[in-house]
Amino acid sequence: MKDEFGKGQPRASDDFAREEQALLPARAVEAEARVPVGSWPTVTELRQELASQATIAGPQYINMITMYASNLVCIATVGHLGELELAAASMSISMYSILGQGVILSMVGALDTQASQAFGAHRFDQLGTIFQRTVSFCMVHCVPMNLMFAALPALLRAMGQQPALIHQVTQYLLAMIPTVYLHSIIRPTNRIMLAQRIAIPQACVGTITLIIHVPITYFAVKWFGLLGAAWAYNLTSAMMIVFMWSYVGLVGLGPRVWGVPSKNAFQGWGPFARLAYSSCAMKCIESWSFGSMVLWAGKLPHPDSAVAATGVVFSVYGFFFMSYGAGGMAICARVGNHLGAGDAHRARAAALVGLYLAPCIVLLTAILLVEPHCQSLLIRGFAGDSASPDLQARLRGLLHILAIMQAFDCVQALMQGVIQGAGRQSKGVLINLVSFYICGLPAAILLSFYFGWDVYGLVSGMALGSFIQAVCAGDHISEVQTA
Numbered sequence: 001m002k003d004e005f006g007k008g009q010p011r012a013s014d015d016f017a018r019e020e021q022a023l024l025p026a027r028a029v030e031a032e033a034r035v036p037v038g039s040w041p042t043v044t045e046l047r048q049e050l051a052s053q054a055t056i057a058g059p060q061y062i063n064m065i066t067m068y069a070s071n072l073v074c075i076a077t078v079g080h081l082g083e084l085e086l087a088a089a090s091m092s093i094s095m096y097s098i099l100g101q102g103v104i105l106s107m108v109g110a111l112d113t114q115a116s117q118a119f120g121a122h123r124f125d126q127l128g129t130i131f132q133r134t135v136s137f138c139m140v141h142c143v144p145m146n147l148m149f150a151a152l153p154a155l156l157r158a159m160g161q162q163p164a165l166i167h168q169v170t171q172y173l174l175a176m177i178p179t180v181y182l183h184s185i186i187r188p189t190n191r192i193m194l195a196q197r198i199a200i201p202q203a204c205v206g207t208i209t210l211i212i213h214v215p216i217t218y219f220a221v222k223w224f225g226l227l228g229a230a231w232a233y234n235l236t237s238a239m240m241i242v243f244m245w246s247y248v249g250l251v252g253l254g255p256r257v258w259g260v261p262s263k264n265a266f267q268g269w270g271p272f273a274r275l276a277y278s279s280c281a282m283k284c285i286e287s288w289s290f291g292s293m294v295l296w297a298g299k300l301p302h303p304d305s306a307v308a309a310t311g312v313v314f315s316v317y318g319f320f321f322m323s324y325g326a327g328g329m330a331i332c333a334r335v336g337n338h339l340g341a342g343d344a345h346r347a348r349a350a351a352l353v354g355l356y357l358a359p360c361i362v363l364l365t366a367i368l369l370v371e372p373h374c375q376s377l378l379i380r381g382f383a384g385d386s387a388s389p390d391l392q393a394r395l396r397g398l399l400h401i402l403a404i405m406q407a408f409d410c411v412q413a414l415m416q417g418v419i420q421g422a423g424r425q426s427k428g429v430l431i432n433l434v435s436f437y438i439c440g441l442p443a444a445i446l447l448s449f450y451f452g453w454d455v456y457g458l459v460s461g462m463a464l465g466s467f468i469q470a471v472c473a474g475d476h477i478s479e480v481q482t483a
Contacts, residue, residue, distance in 0.1 A: 110275035
């Protein structure tokens with residue numbers, strides 16, 4: 001039996017070799033349609049699969065938290081400069097996260113599919129090419145992202161924002177442009193390692209970088225003002241690449257991460273683009289619909305309180321959703337590995353682990369969201385001690401709705417890992433489009449403005465979208481079974 005580094009018995013037949021060829025990035029990768037399905041996994045197999053996924057999901061969650069905290073450090077440090085600077089930093093980072101970092105992170109979903117299946121098929125020679133193709137693809141798309149950043153001032157003026165705020169936001173976004181290119185390297189590096197079941201080094205690098213990021217940001221803001229925060233983020237992003245690549249080089253993983261420069265990286269962009277754009281659309285449709293909730297909240301009665309409540313509750317939502325996202329990435333890697341190896345039986349086991357684990361995660365998260373003492377800690381942590389009684393009351397009610405919504409989100413996030421690992425992102429696009437833009441977002445607007453549910457209607461409508469999304473995404477468990 002082969003180990004994960006490809007050593008062991010030779011392949012027995014040309015049929016198996018041809019099966020592996022189907023996994024190469026020259027074609028769309030959907031191996032589950034070509035592999036036989038065995039019996040249902042045993043409890044022992046599920047337990048083993050759970051342990052394997054935990055070794056990926058746990059460190060990846062830490063890595064995601066450190067990336068999230070880096071932005072919070074920038075905002076918290078800039079907050080000492082004044083309200084205008086704080087508003088500019090918050091708006092700039094939100095726009096960068098949605099239009100820059102989020103888009104890159106979503107497009108890397110194509111690498112998740114191809115690299116995890118190539119690794120499972122023991123085609124290690126393909127991993128470097130996939131990585132180079134991903135970096136090149138993301139770099140090309142950085143250009144239109146930068147043009148969008150340059151066009152944002154006109155959009156902000158059309159929305160009636162203050163000229164002083166527009167000027168600060170423009171300067172901050174332009175200073176963040178290097179980070180867009182840096183993350184076109186950071187994200188593929190992280191994900192090519194995850195596809196090979198390597199996660200602990202990224203968590204360590206993220207933690208070390210965050211520790212360094214705090215003093216760098218403090219002194220940069222002290223010396224250079226608002227732009228110092230953006231420059232500090234650029235510097236620590238570059239440091240993250242240095243640390244990660246140093247580790248890869250020291251342990252000899254270079255051939256299976258960046259590989260040997262090859263012209264093949266500039267071939268096969270058609271199938272890769274189909275996966276990348278589908279993955280990007282799948283993720284952005286959802287994230288942009290949630291991001292629009294803050295804009296709609298600004299049109300409600302008492303907009304200051306409504307915007308603050310909506311912003312805080314979705315910040316709490318994002319904090320918990322990262323744990324689901326880390327689990328989904330682990331499932332994606334494991335499903336892709338097993339499908340690449342032609343083992344649909346274990347691919348089903350990987351998918352079922354996510355489905356069975358979801359209730360446990362949902363129960364724990366619900367307790368944290370509805371228990372009064374935990375609610376107080378969350379409100380204090382995200383809204384501060386100065387939150388008004390009205391805001392606190394709104395937040396407590398919204399956290400109860402959020403406890404219901406996260407149950408659906410947990411399921412769909414884990415199942416999207418199955419979708420991505422199987423290379424079926426195009427179906428994920430349709431699911432998210434129907435769930436949020438046909439059902440969730442219209443329901444949120446109707447409940448808030450027509451039925452007078454105020455900010456509770458916004459969150460309830462998005463909860464409906466998450467419910468529909470979870471039901472549709474769960475159907476992919478049976479797709480892996482019947483393929």
